[in-house]
Amino acid sequence: MMDVGALYDAAANAGLLTRAVIGSTEVMVDFRAPDEDVLDGLGVSRNHTIRYPVSRLPGLAAGNTLEIAGQTYRVREITAMGDGTEARASLTLL
Numbered sequence: 001m002m003d004v005g006a007l008y009d010a011a012a013n014a015g016l017l018t019r020a021v022i023g024s025t026e027v028m029v030d031f032r033a034p035d036e037d038v039l040d041g042l043g044v045s046r047n048h049t050i051r052y053p054v055s056r057l058p059g060l061a062a063g064n065t066l067e068i069a070g071q072t073y074r075v076r077e078i079t080a081m082g083d084g085t086e087a088r089a090s091l092t093l094l
Contacts, residue, residue, distance in 0.1 A: 022066040048091040
């Protein structure tokens with residue numbers, strides 16, 4: 001079984017991840033901000049999320065704030081992925 005942290009290190013070295021700052025901690029995360037049509041096409045919503053190794057942000061919780069690319073986000077919820085070594089956090093742009 002591959003270590004999820006090693007996978008994220010390889011992705012970061014390939015330039016596929018984005019730096020996130022949470023308090024005094026910097027971590028490379030998989031940041032997503034896809035556009036999504038809402039209200040039957042009358043509007044566009046952005047569902048901001050990050051995926052990250054839990055071992056690198058063990059204390060991340062709903063209500064925390066973080067900065068990505070100069071923007072501040074609040075964590076709405078955390079969802080464990082797979083065997084629990086990786087998580088996805090849903091974010092709200094502040």
